[in-house]
Amino acid sequence: MSGSVPSSAIAENSAGLRTEPDRRPLWLRIAGRRLLAPVILLALALAMIVPGVFQVPPLDRDEPRFAQATKQMVESGDYVDIRFQDEPRHKKPVGIYWLQSAAVAASGKGADAPIWVYRLPSQVGAVLAVILTYWAARAFLPPSAALLAGLFTALAIILGVEARLAKTDAVLLACIVASQGALARLWLKAQEINLPRGRPWPILFLFWTSLSASILIKGPVGLMVVGLTIAALSAATRKLGWIRTLAPLPGILYLLLLVSPWFVAIWIATDGQFFQEAVGKDFVGKLATGQESHGAPPLTHLAAMLGTFWPLPGFLLLAFTQLKGRLMSPPVLFALCWALPSWVVFELVATKLPHYTLPILPALAILAAALVGAETRRPAGKALRWAASVLYFVPAAVLAAAAIAAPVHLGIWPSPPGAVIALLSLVFSLAAVRYLLRDKPLAATGPAILASLLIAAGTWGFTMPSLSPIWISPRLAETVRQTAGCTDPEVATAGFSEPSYVFLQGTGTLLSTAEGAATFLAEAAPADCRVAVIDMRQEPRFKExxxxxxxxxxxxARVQGLNINGGRKLDIGVYLKEGTGRD
Structure with missing residues (x-):
């Protein structure tokens, strides 16, 4: 898509925020070319997010809830209402379920498709978010600086996590970055900064379409981020007239045309209950109270971002030294108007989860990319350089140590490849620290990229899949399959009701009590194939x-392990009616 400011104009239009060619490392000079940079970002994004996507089982609890609801859509053919077993799941709009249903259909595996198929929309969303961050940055910056923005986004821990989960946030991020990249061009056009005259209909189409898609994915979150950016830009420049460039009246009508059909359909299908649950309880509840034990005080997100946005924070801290005199330059002003208002809202909301701040990651990546290679740089003081180095190295060391400590804590041997790769990542992390201590953030990006690639490959490709004690649901489902004596057993469970088990065992899995499970087996006809799965705490009552x-x-059989939700040790018995099943 067109509309970016030419590289030759950066010096006069961005207050000197151009990366000096002789300051760039060789790899950045080669990769930071207009046609090559997106290809590099595509390859890097895939290398960061693909390891583990096929091997890691469903991660409780949100991911299997989304996947199971999609599975039931495919099974029932009802693509309007959203349910988890017999319970309505009226929390998020339908967009992600449609995308996952499309992935299931494209796979040809049907409703029993493995979890990685349901993760495909998140994978695509994460890759698009990285490429679109580059495109958004190109509204202000030359290809090499925009490449850095895309790299900081691709390397962030939180994006790697969300890319591997079959839920909303990676796709939502792609929608928001597309909207913001279009908004940047429309804002620059209103300022008449090196952009062609005339109404840019393709950019307007992208802006309103991606904003509409964000609503269908996660309700008002995208609308909030974009709306606050518009408000902040207007306040900072003391201008409101530029908003006419957004074509608000036809844009809003177009948005309503896209989103209203499903909202009307779900109103009719649920007699308005969807909105009572999604808005009245879920959305408003998260604003007012810490839902599901996820309440936390203000500034919690700021502390969490030091880890979840890694490796960006260390580079961003050094970038802040270059802010003086550049606050009103287009890339800096736009990035700050994108990040700060939404961050304040996220801090004020009572419910806090690490992924909530993901929509501001690309803004901070663009800010860091614009400043770390500033043409005229102010040297960072020794204390700041040490602080940046600590911000960078501590999460890297923790991740490397976890590759060894986590398996040992669970009573198993560490994955040899995972441990070796983790230790190797420390070598490149230390190389990055060496450059950060010398106030050379551009030189530090090379080893930082290699360290992140190794951490992603080791953690997701080897360490996580090897943590068998926490993967109770897949082991339990396989045990039931082996002992039931039939291909499609009916299963009742008491004391263990994780969504991942429902997804893996089947929609018909009965979440019951000890009494209900005993009755379930007792009432089985001779031709029935039934299994009861009973947690140790429920066994005395079940046997009675x-x-x-x-x-x-x-x-x-028995299946033992550790529930990652709460850390409780589990010991689960698999019971059959005497004389049935496979010995």
């Missing part, structure tokens, strides 16, 4: 009820 009903039990 079975004895009272005259039910003979056979304990076919």
């Amino acid at each position: 009820e079975a004895s009272a009903a005259g039910l003979g039990l056979r304990e076919a």
Whole structure:
């Protein structure tokens, strides 16, 4: 897409925020070319997010809830209402479920598709977010600086996590960055900064379409981020007239045309209950109270971003030294108007989760990219250089140590490739620290990229899949399959009701009590193939009820491990009616 400011104009239009050619490392001079940079970003994004996507089982609890709801859409053919088993799931709009359903259909595997198929929209969304960050930055910056912005986004830990989860946030980020990249061009056009005259309909189409898509993905979040950016730009420049460039009246009508059909359909299908749950309880509840034990005080997000946005914070700290005299330059002003208002809102909201601040990651990446290679740089003081180095190295060291400490804590041997790769990443992390201590952030980007690639490959490709004690649901589903004596057993579970188990075992899995599970087995006809899955804490009551009903039990197997939600040790028995199943 066109509309970026030519590289030759950066010096006069961005207050000297052009990366000096002789300051750039060789790799950046080669990769930072207009046609090559997006290809480099595509390759890097895939290298960062693909490891582990096929091997890591469903991660409780949000991911399997989304995936299971999509699975039931595919099974039932109802693509309007959203349900988890028999319960309505009226929390988010339908967009992500449609995308996951499309991925399932394209895979040809049907509703029983493995979890990686449901993750494909998140994978695509993450890659698009990286490429679109580059495109958004190109509204202000030359290709090499825009490449850095895309790199900082691609390397961030939080994007790597969300790219591997079958939920909304990676796709939402892509929608927001597309809207913001279009908004940047429309804002610059209103300032008449080296952009062609005339109404840019392709950019307007992208702006309103991506904003509409964000609403269908996660309700008002995208609208809030974009709206606050518009408000902040207007306040900072003391101009409102530029908003006419957005074509607000036809744009809003077009947005309503795109989003209203499903909202009307879900109103009719649920008699308005979707809005009562999604807005009245879920959205408003998160604003007012810390839902699901996720409440935290203000500034929690700021502290969390030091880890979740890694490796960006260390570079961003050194970039702040270059802010003086550049606050009103277009890239800096736009990035700050994008990041700061939304960050304040996120801090004020009672419910706090690490991924909430993901929409401001590209803004901070653009800000850092614009400043670390500033043409006239102010040297950073020793204390600041050490602080930046600590911000960079501590998360890297923690991640490397976790590759060894986490398996040991679980009582298993560390994955040898995972441990070796983690230790190797420390070598490149230390190389990056060496450059940061010398106030050479551009030189530090090379080893930082290599360290991030190694951490992603080691953590997701080897360490995470090897943590068998926490992957209870897949081991339990496989145990049931092996012991049931049939291909499609009916299963009741008491004391273990993780969404990942429902997704893996099947939609018909009965989440019950000890009494209900005993009755479930006792009422089985001779031709039925039934299995009861009973947590150790429920077993005495289960056996008591079975004895009272005259039910003979056979304990076919046991599955033990650690529940990652709460850290509770689990010991689960797999029971069949005496005389049934496979010995």
